[in-house]
Amino acid sequence: MKLYVFPGNIEEEILQIGAQQIPYMRTAMFSEIVKDSERMLLELINCKQGRVIPLTASGTGAMDAVVTNFVCAKKSAFIIAGGSFGYRWKDLCDYYNCPNTVFEVPFAKDIDYSLLEQEIEKHRPEVLLCQHHETSSGQLFNLTTISEICRKYNVTLVVDAISSFLTDDLDMDEMGIGICIISSQKGLNIPPGLSFIVLSEEICKQDFLHNSYYFDFEENLKNLQRGQTPYSPATTLFLQLHHQLKKDMQLGTDKIKSLVREKALYFRKLCKQNNWEVPAEVPSNCITGFFVRRNSDILFTELLKQNIYIMPGGTPGYFRVSHSGVQSYSDLDYLAEQIKQIENLNK
Numbered sequence: 474m475k476l477y478v479f480p481g482n483i484e485e486e487i488l489q490i491g492a493q494q495i496p497y498m499r500t501a502m503f504s505e506i507v508k509d510s511e512r513m514l515l516e517l518i519n520c521k522q523g524r525v526i527p528l529t530a531s532g533t534g535a536m537d538a539v540v541t542n543f544v545c546a547k548k549s550a551f552i553i554a555g556g557s558f559g560y561r562w563k564d565l566c567d568y569y570n571c572p573n574t575v576f577e578v579p580f581a582k583d584i585d586y587s588l589l590e591q592e593i594e595k596h597r598p599e600v601l602l603c604q605h606h607e608t609s610s611g612q613l614f615n616l617t618t619i620s621e622i623c624r625k626y627n628v629t630l631v632v633d634a635i636s637s638f639l640t641d642d643l644d645m646d647e648m649g650i651g652i653c654i655i656s657s658q659k660g661l662n663i664p665p666g667l668s669f670i671v672l673s674e675e676i677c678k679q680d681f682l683h684n685s686y687y688f689d690f691e692e693n694l695k696n697l698q699r700g701q702t703p704y705s706p707a708t709t710l711f712l713q714l715h716h717q718l719k720k721d722m723q724l725g726t727d728k729i730k731s732l733v734r735e736k737a738l739y740f741r742k743l744c745k746q747n748n749w750e751v752p753a754e755v756p757s758n759c760i761t762g763f764f765v766r767r768n769s770d771i772l773f774t775e776l777l778k779q780n781i782y783i784m785p786g787g788t789p790g791y792f793r794v795s796h797s798g799v800q801s802y803s804d805l806d807y808l809a810e811q812i813k814q815i816e817n818l819n820k
């Protein structure tokens with residue numbers, strides 16, 4: 474099975490952990506795994522004095538928790554929406570009645586940063602919600618510039634970095650990010666089911682709301698002091714996480730990102746050779762989004778017949794291939810060759 478989705482093909486040793494018996498979690502040994510994972514995550518994202526709340530939930534669960542515990546306490550939120558994930562922030566804020574303003578960015582386009590600054594100056598929000606990488610289009614936003622604007626106008630920056638952590642440059646302390654959200658099946662490339670809320674030192678000092686029993690920040694943080702989650706964690710996923718993090722720490726973020734980048738650049742070269750347009754103005758390393766020219770209506774299912782999974786986009790003719798999983802250049806050659814053949818089928 475060839476997986477160009479999230480997760481991509483998972484390392485064999487991580488899969489093996491998933492096939493083992495599951496140890497009880499209220500033990501010193503499991504606490505050590507939780508604490509050690511927190512330490513490694515903080516180091517990889519560079520948030521030295523921060524905390525990490527792990528949730529047994531997909532990334533949207535973590536977004537939800539950030540809105541109920543933190544964003545709802547603020548007078549106004551400003552949302553950058555460059556695609557479906559940006560609008561998810563909007564949906565969540567609306568759902569919980571948090572006043573918000575949306576700054577729309579056209580499909581696959583970069584932000585007009587001077588316009589963004591003008592709007593921030595006008596609205597003076599307390600918190601800005603954005604994606605680092607809008608996974609629906611493949612567009613990477615410039616977090617350094619966004620963070621400079623936030624600093625200037627004293628806005629707390631909350632970043633959904635779910636599809637940029639370990640694939641693109643991300644440094645919480647340097648960028649002055651208040652809260653980052655990440656999840657297990659994207660950059661970490663382990664099975665889905667865990668998400669993480671990384672809170673900066675400054676954010677940890679603030680008071681949180683109590684509007685969500687299961688996702689309550691304070692309750693989670695209290696339990697984390699002893700390396701435990703308040704409710705049953707996805708134990709196996711924590712074991713896989715811990716193993717993966719140890720490997721990531723050994724490689725280092727620069728090496729991990731450059732390996733992902735090489736795969737992305739290689740595949741984009743193949744796209745160019747085949748005239749598949751890559752629309753993103755500033756593409757992330759995480760995925761390549763591209764338009765095929767023919768037979769887009771059958772591409773997904775034809776590839777499935779060969780056990781190849783890619784991600785359909787929301788736009789006709791548009792598809793996405795992830796690069797965070799295990800994939801070789803010859804895998805990518807083969808994928809491009811198959812897409813080309815399907816394009817050339819006479820239906």
Ligand SMILES: *Cc1c(COP(=O)(O)O)cnc(C)c1O
Pocket residue numbers: 531532533534558604606607608633635636656659
């Ligand atoms: C995957 C992803 C999410 C979370 O989606 P889930 O379906 O909850 O896993 C959120 N934001 C971005 C940018 C993503 O790529």
